[in-house]
Amino acid sequence: MKVTKLVSTCDIKDCPTIYATDRGTLLVQGETPADHGLQIPANETLVEIPMELIQKAIRDNLI
Numbered sequence: 001m002k003v004t005k006l007v008s009t010c011d012i013k014d015c016p017t018i019y020a021t022d023r024g025t026l027l028v029q030g031e032t033p034a035d036h037g038l039q040i041p042a043n044e045t046l047v048e049i050p051m052e053l054i055q056k057a058i059r060d061n062l063i
Contacts, residue, residue: 003027007057009050016049018057026063 002022009015019027030047040046057063 006062009053016053
């Protein structure tokens with residue numbers, strides 16, 4: 001899989017980030033919340049990202 005960084009909230013590796021793949025999908029990097037109370041299948045996960053990241057990606061016409 002080829003991954004391209006689209007947008008981030010900072011320039012270091014441990015910040016919320018959105019990546020595009022050559023599969024036509026997005027990868028999202030963010031915090032893994034533990035207090036959500038949801039039942040998530042074993043093959044899935046949740047990540048929490050700031051709304052600012054989505055707004056920046058839309059504003060910059062990245063998604």
